[in-house]
Amino acid sequence: MRKTLIAIIITGSFFLAFALEKEIVRFARIFAEALAVVEDNYMNPVPPDKVVYGAIRKMLRSLDPHSNFLDKKTFDRLKESQGGAYYGVGLTIGMNNNGELTVISPIEGGPAASLGIQAGDVIVAINGESTKGMDLNQAAVKLRGPKGTKVEITIRRNGVPEPLTFTIVRAEISLRSIPLSLMLDKNTGYIRIVQFTDTTASEFEKAWDKLEKKGMKRLILDLRGNPGGLLDQAVRVADFFIKDGVIVSTKGRIPGSAQTYNASLANTKKDIPLIVLIDRGSASGAEVVAGAIQDHDRGLIVGERSFGKGLVQSIYPLSGGTALALTTAKYFTPSGRCIQRDYSNREKYFTEREEEKKGPAFKTDLGRTVYGGGGIIPDSEIKPIPFSPFTQRLLSRNLFFEFANDYIGRHREEIDKGFSPDERVLAEFKQFLSSAKIEYSPEEFKKAKPELLLLIKEEIFRHLFGFEEAVRVALSFDIQLEKAISLFPEAKKLLTRRLELEKEKPPK
Numbered sequence: 001m002r003k004t005l006i007a008i009i010i011t012g013s014f015f016l017a018f019a020l021e022k023e024i025v026r027f028a029r030i031f032a033e034a035l036a037v038v039e040d041n042y043m044n045p046v047p048p049d050k051v052v053y054g055a056i057r058k059m060l061r062s063l064d065p066h067s068n069f070l071d072k073k074t075f076d077r078l079k080e081s082q083g084g085a086y087y088g089v090g091l092t093i094g095m096n097n098n099g100e101l102t103v104i105s106p107i108e109g110g111p112a113a114s115l116g117i118q119a120g121d122v123i124v125a126i127n128g129e130s131t132k133g134m135d136l137n138q139a140a141v142k143l144r145g146p147k148g149t150k151v152e153i154t155i156r157r158n159g160v161p162e163p164l165t166f167t168i169v170r171a172e173i174s175l176r177s178i179p180l181s182l183m184l185d186k187n188t189g190y191i192r193i194v195q196f197t198d199t200t201a202s203e204f205e206k207a208w209d210k211l212e213k214k215g216m217k218r219l220i221l222d223l224r225g226n227p228g229g230l231l232d233q234a235v236r237v238a239d240f241f242i243k244d245g246v247i248v249s250t251k252g253r254i255p256g257s258a259q260t261y262n263a264s265l266a267n268t269k270k271d272i273p274l275i276v277l278i279d280r281g282s283a284s285g286a287e288v289v290a291g292a293i294q295d296h297d298r299g300l301i302v303g304e305r306s307f308g309k310g311l312v313q314s315i316y317p318l319s320g321g322t323a324l325a326l327t328t329a330k331y332f333t334p335s336g337r338c339i340q341r342d343y344s345n346r347e348k349y350f351t352e353r354e355e356e357k358k359g360p361a362f363k364t365d366l367g368r369t370v371y372g373g374g375g376i377i378p379d380s381e382i383k384p385i386p387f388s389p390f391t392q393r394l395l396s397r398n399l400f401f402e403f404a405n406d407y408i409g410r411h412r413e414e415i416d417k418g419f420s421p422d423e424r425v426l427a428e429f430k431q432f433l434s435s436a437k438i439e440y441s442p443e444e445f446k447k448a449k450p451e452l453l454l455l456i457k458e459e460i461f462r463h464l465f466g467f468e469e470a471v472r473v474a475l476s477f478d479i480q481l482e483k484a485i486s487l488f489p490e491a492k493k494l495l496t497r498r499l500e501l502e503k504e505k506p507p508k
Contacts, residue, residue, distance in 0.1 A: 031055070056324075057135075061095075064327050065343050065350070066311045072321035073137045086175075088144040089151060089168045091117065092227055093136060094350060100124075101131045101139050102350045103155070104227055104281075108194040109179050109467050111168050114459075116387070116395035117155065119225065119281040120351045124163060125154040145170050158351065160389060164396035177233075180471055181207035188485065189216035190475075193237065196229030196285040201236035208240070208269060218273040218491070220484055221289075224303060228284025231312075235261045238292040241274060241299065243267050243502065245334060245365075247292045250312050252329030257312070259329075271499060273491040274299030275484045278376060279384070283307035284331075290376045291333035297366040297498045300491045301378040302484045305356065308375035310339025333376075335362040341374020366497055382483045390444040391451045394433075403432045404459035415464060421456045429456060450477075 038046055053071060060067040070078060090110015094102050101123040106113035123131050126142045134142075143151060147170060154165045177200040180192045189211035193200065211219070228234070231248075238247045242263045249260045276299055278290050287306045293299045310331040316324040331339040341356070343349045359373020371377050387395070394400060407428065408415065429452065433440070445452075454477050462470035475481055 053322075060324070060326070064311055065346060066309065066313055066325070067327045068313075068325045070315075070323040070325055071137055073140075075317075075321060075323045077140060078315075078323075078325075086144060086173055087147045087170050088140075088173050089153070089170060090173045091143065093123065093139060093143075095136060099133070101134065101136070104283075104350070106225070107173055108192065108225065110173050111171050112166070114401070114462070115166050115168060115398060116392060117153075117166060118157065121155040121157050122351060123153055124156050125152075127152050128154075147172060157392075159386075160392060164392065166396050167398050176203065177229075178203040178207050180468060181211060182468060182472070183211060183214050183216065184220070184475070184481075184485070186215055187217040188488075189214075189219045190222065191219065192222040192224075193226055193286075195226060196231075196233040196237070198230060198233065200230070200233040204237055204240065212270070216272070218275075218488055220275050220277060220481065221299075222277045222481075223282045223286040223290060224277050224279040224480075225281040226283070226286035227281065227307075228286055228309065231261075231285060231288065234285030234288045238289045239264050239267060240269055241267070242292055242296050244505075245296060247334065248288045249332045249334075250329040251332060252312070254328060257314075257329040271495060273488055273495050275487060275491050276301050277303045277480055277484055278306045278378060279304045279480075280307055282376075283309035287339045287376050288331060288333075291337065291339060294370060294376065294379070295334040295337075295362075295364050297364050297368065297494055297501075300380065300484075300487055300494060301376060302380045302382065302487060303378050303480050304381060304383055305377050306375040308339060308341025310341075310374075333362075335364060335370060337362050337370065337372040339375065365501060366494075380483060380487060382480050384478075384480060387451050388444070388448045390440055391448045391455070394438070394452075395455070397436070397438075399433070399436060399438070400455045400459045402436075403429055403456065404463050406432060407456075408460060408463055412464075415460065417461075417465060417469065419457070419460065421453045421460075425456060426452065 035048070035051060038051060039048065049071075053069060056069040060069055088110075089112045090107035091112045092104040092107065094104045103112075103117060103119055103121040103123065106117050106119070123139070125131060126134075126139065129142075131139060143153075145151065149170050150167055151170060152165060152167050154163050156163055175195075175197060177195055177197045178191060178193055180190070182190050184190050189208075191204065191207050191211070193204070208216075235247050244263050244265060247261045247263060249258075251258050274293065276290050276293055278286065278301060282290065282303075283306065287308070287310065290301050290306065294301050311327045312329040312331060313325040314328040316326055318324060333339065337359075356375075357373065358371040358377065361369050361371055364370055386392075407425070426449070430445070454473070458470050458473040461473050
């Protein structure tokens, strides 16, 4: 095996020498020698794939946070994520620079999201087993499993002193790009895109047409928690709103990495006021869409500064069904803003956000000032109100789910869509917490009362009336959405100015 490994690497180095610097070939030869010494002399047998794959991952991690080596299972999962479904907990996970499993985004409608697991949570244990040293593939295998089976994960969350342990029931995870499109009122449409897959544009067109038939006169596009996905689909969604000009450009070192993606001039959708919701979990393709809409003054952006993931990964298949996801370029918005934020502090890149300053100023089509420096800064910034530590503790124990099950079993015939929890329901909830041996102070319960009423209603509606009705309950208490709706007069004025600018342009 040792001679074979050396032969493979040195032979590969020989052919690479025609295209690579001699220095790289020299280092490849050193690596082959070190690998041979490890295989011959280490105290325990060493699987060659573990050593080589680990070395490749470490090499890529030294470049940037998003370049990665994909073993066969990971590469297969990447391809799977573009369509279909699987059984699991519904989490998009990654690694921070400390090698810790980190939640990038809970998948909309999945069991993990319904329990309140959040972007930035560090998974410290799965079924009581420490995740230290566990790679993404090993974690994914442990999190997936047959429908209806349970898995326990323990997370560390910033701002919460003690680890939180969640018991999650595995379910079918739909990989639909748009799980939700509905009318918030007789005029306001709402579409949520959770990721950009190969069906996003077609799903979006169907959602638009459905809402238009229901009387949509204005739209809220919710990209909160959207980690990105396929660039061409993000461009096509932006193309629904932008009739002319650049949507996004990429710049890199290698030939072909510099690309400009323009509006197709084929948009036939009616121009209506638009507001886009983003948050700290909005990344990559979601930032492409938000940045293009903001730079072209096609709509207002509301929420929190987005993640700032503007590095373009190209997939390079390797032997054995493996691949490299290698950063080859950066994304730039139409005004020239670089989407990628600073990642010099790798330890905090995925889990914490330092107080960020505004970068250089740029101008939109109408002369509004927008800022670079990483991510998309909303036109109107508003942060969500986090649940209290007491409520988070109840969520981590799956207690709202269990109470809803218990309550519905005893009161099913009393519940319709007009149901709203009251003091009688709260009294039953207290008894339920007592039977579950949950300790809390009267002050904790009183402070959390509005949250408890909301989550009880949301879970009961999820059980009885489905995902859409549960989301309607949640949205009714969504302060970012409330702010967005209040800004539609401003969005309408912006659209009027945008249309006037288009009339002034000479025809092509």
